[in-house]
Amino acid sequence: MISLKDVYKNFSGEYALNGISLDVDQGQIVGFLGPNGAGKTTAMRIITGFIAPTSGSVTVAGMDIFRHPKEIKRLIGYMPENNPLYHDMNVHEYLIFRGKLKGLTSKQIKNRLTCVFDTCMLHDVANKLIGMLSKGYRQRVGLAEALIHDPPILILDEPTVGLDPTQIRQVRDLIKNIGTERTVILSTHILPEVEATCNSVVIINHGKIIAMESSENLNKIHDTASRITLEVQGNITRFEAGLSAMLSCIWNRTAYIDDNRAVYLVEHTGGCIDMRETLFKLAVSTGCILLEMHREKATLEDIFIHLVTDEPPHTGGQS
Ligand SMILES: Nc1ncnc2c1ncn2[C@@H]1O[C@H](COP(=O)(O)OP(=O)(O)OP(=O)(O)O)[C@@H](O)[C@H]1O
Numbered sequence: 082m083i084s085l086k087d088v089y090k091n092f093s094g095e096y097a098l099n100g101i102s103l104d105v106d107q108g109q110i111v112g113f114l115g116p117n118g119a120g121k122t123t124a125m126r127i128i129t130g131f132i133a134p135t136s137g138s139v140t141v142a143g144m145d146i147f148r149h150p151k152e153i154k155r156l157i158g159y160m161p162e163n164n165p166l167y168h169d170m171n172v173h174e175y176l177i178f179r180g181k182l183k184g185l186t187s188k189q190i191k192n193r194l195t196c197v198f199d200t201c202m203l204h205d206v207a208n209k210l211i212g213m214l215s216k217g218y219r220q221r222v223g224l225a226e227a228l229i230h231d232p233p234i235l236i237l238d239e240p241t242v243g244l245d246p247t248q249i250r251q252v253r254d255l256i257k258n259i260g261t262e263r264t265v266i267l268s269t270h271i272l273p274e275v276e277a278t279c280n281s282v283v284i285i286n287h288g289k290i291i292a293m294e295s296s297e298n299l300n301k302i303h304d305t306a307s308r309i310t311l312e313v314q315g316n317i318t319r320f321e322a323g324l325s326a327m328l329s330c331i332w333n334r335t336a337y338i339d340d341n342r343a344v345y346l347v348e349h350t351g352g353c354i355d356m357r358e359t360l361f362k363l364a365v366s367t368g369c370i371l372l373e374m375h376r377e378k379a380t381l382e383d384i385f386i387h388l389v390t391d392e393p394p395h396t397g398g399q400s
């Protein structure tokens with residue numbers, strides 16, 4: 082549905098996008114995740130035809146953005162960053178106005194209004210001035226505006242920014258609902274948002290795609306044990322010698338209970354690798370008793386930080 086090939090964008094000598102290639106299939110909800118300045122908004126503005134790439138090709142529904150800009154705009158509903166709205170219009174008037182700007186007839190607007198008011202749950206505020214609405218309702222108006230011409234594609238730049246947890250949940254549910262029939266790309270800094278809303282995630286950093294995963298895969302990585310807390314009783318000197326001899330392993334003695342008992346934090350430097358069996362065998366071979374073994378899952382945040390910096394998923398030292 083959306084295809085980017087080797088897309089570069091240069092702003093006054095600096096590259097905001099550094100060769101991005103990406104295919105988004107129909108019906109997918111894709112999350113763009115990345116730190117400030119990564120290039121998420123730039124990529125979205127290029128797909129929506131608001132700015133042109135410096136080089137590379139972009140097609141939407143098989144059409145090139147340079148050759149068919151108008152047709153493509155009709156296919157896309159775009160909610161920009163800091164969604165600008167007219168505060169002195171009421172919701173109803175504003176959506177009619179936007180529908181007209183998008184070339185809809187009065188009849189089409191009437192039909193679509195009922196639909197977007199239902200989808201975005203705006204009936205209660207139809208006659209309220211936009212300036213009087215809470216941020217969450219304004220986001221819903223922004224979504225309604227993006228949906229008014231019934232586009233098969235939605236591009237949402239940080240749709241939940243600034244919302245309270247209840248409103249975040251409402252807007253996420255709304256996006257999920259909308260995404261059952263449409264292709265959606267959204268950007269966010271909120272990692273759980275991607276898990277909660279998207280089928281796949283594209284992690285962007287310094288204008289490059291550094292990871293592209295289905296949410297299912299992300300969950301698998303997320304679910305893999307990587308950091309383990311152990312309480313060991315016995316000859317802890319031998320146990321520690323065994324730990325030190327293990328390749329790709331860093332460990333800390335986090336508590337020293339007595340000469341025969343201590344607590345350790347062990348992790349694999351190679352990332353999310355399950356070390357439980359190895360550690361169990363080490364305890365047995367050094368004649369120690371494992372009083373406790375507890376694994377901590379790598380959080381999505383760990384994975385994200387690992388990808389956007391060169392840090393390993395967890396940091397730790399050796400005592
Ligand atoms: N119109 C512009 N003129 C010059 N530089 C720009 C322009 N728009 C974006 N940039 C630069 O391009 C880079 C990417 O910006 P972009 O807005 O795409 O990042 P982002 O990932 O959306 O960040 P954020 O999470 O803060 O919204 C930044 O370094 C930014 O300063």
Ligand SMILES: [Mg+2]
Nearest residue numbers: 121122123162
């Ligand atoms: Mg942005």
